[in-house]
Amino acid sequence: MEPLALSLLSAVEPAYVLSGLGVGLLVGMTGVGGGSLMTPLLVLLFGVHPATAVGTDLLYAAVTKTAGMAVHGFNKTVDWAVTGLLALGSIPATALTLWALSHVQATTGGAARLIAFVLGLMLIVTSATLIFRRFLRGLVEKRHIADEGHEDERGVATVALGALLGVVVSISSVGAGAIGMTALLMLYPRRPIARLIGSDIAHAVPLTLIAGGGHWLIGSVDFGLLGSLLVGSIPGVVIGSAFGPRLPEPALRMVLAAILAIVGVKLVTG
Numbered sequence: 001m002e003p004l005a006l007s008l009l010s011a012v013e014p015a016y017v018l019s020g021l022g023v024g025l026l027v028g029m030t031g032v033g034g035g036s037l038m039t040p041l042l043v044l045l046f047g048v049h050p051a052t053a054v055g056t057d058l059l060y061a062a063v064t065k066t067a068g069m070a071v072h073g074f075n076k077t078v079d080w081a082v083t084g085l086l087a088l089g090s091i092p093a094t095a096l097t098l099w100a101l102s103h104v105q106a107t108t109g110g111a112a113r114l115i116a117f118v119l120g121l122m123l124i125v126t127s128a129t130l131i132f133r134r135f136l137r138g139l140v141e142k143r144h145i146a147d148e149g150h151e152d153e154r155g156v157a158t159v160a161l162g163a164l165l166g167v168v169v170s171i172s173s174v175g176a177g178a179i180g181m182t183a184l185l186m187l188y189p190r191r192p193i194a195r196l197i198g199s200d201i202a203h204a205v206p207l208t209l210i211a212g213g214g215h216w217l218i219g220s221v222d223f224g225l226l227g228s229l230l231v232g233s234i235p236g237v238v239i240g241s242a243f244g245p246r247l248p249e250p251a252l253r254m255v256l257a258a259i260l261a262i263v264g265v266k267l268v269t270g
Contacts, residue, residue: 012228015046020232027233028240029252034061035173036126038229039119040263048225050115051105055215056222057173060229062208064237069205072198079191079199082184085155086203089162090169091210097170098214105218115171120267122174127261129182130253136186157187162203170211176204 023037035057042053072078105111129136161183168175177200184196215221 012224012231016225016228017232019045020229021236022232023229024233024236024238025240026256028237028242034064034233035169035176036123036178036260039173040123040260040267042225043116043119044263044266048222049220050112050119051101051215051220052222052225054115054119054171054173055212055218055220056226056229058169058208058212058215059221060226060233061173061176062205062212063230064233065201065204065208068201069198072194072201075194075198077192077194077198078202079195080202082158082188082191082196082199083202085158086162086165086180086199087206089159089164090166090203090207093163093166094170094207094211094214097167098211098218101171102218116267118168119172119174120264120269122168122172122179123260123264123267126174126178127257127264129178130257130260133178133182133185136182154187161187165203166207166211169207170214173208173211176200176207180204 019038019041023034023041026037027034038060039053039057042048042057043050048056069078101111101114104114161180165175165180168179180203181197181200184200185193188196212221
């Protein structure tokens, strides 16, 4: 543990701290997951290897979302049944994806390109969900899908959603926030939004922890970078959460969606 602590404390870089602060502010103001912001920033601006950016960001997300889960758990805004169904799909999918990534890297050395492509694709999808989330939810509500019926089908769909998130989050670190939440809103349109948000965050903790741990084992985590990001992002999230309600959230969401779409296209066509 001592070498790890020394690595976290001695390798703090001001540029990474400022990046963590900026991402933390945006996460606090918009609620969009840090993966869709932090990972492309590390890859495109700082030239961090895609695998290292993803692995580091996954553990970064595990730390920050643990605090969020604790708050939601204390406030009793977690539907643990939904969280359990998501985890039932995501945990085995995460393990299989990590094995496949390590196999691709060992045999072809092409893991970096695969990660960059999937990351770009997920950013484009995230951008679309930010723009059309309200429309999609309204479409589902108009169909009068109630929680009382079709519970078996809904449960299977939730497990499948967890499996999909396990795959894409393990490869790109993106998807557990905006995409996962949009899908939950469509699957459970009559559940309180606060409980769905809490469930999504609670599920993201084991997902990002397991995926990040797998990347650590295959050598794609930079703990010095992780420490610098946390130093900036933790106060950033607090400040952003405090000022977020006073800002025009729809306008912020649209600007963020445009940025994510541009970055996503660049990574996909890179």
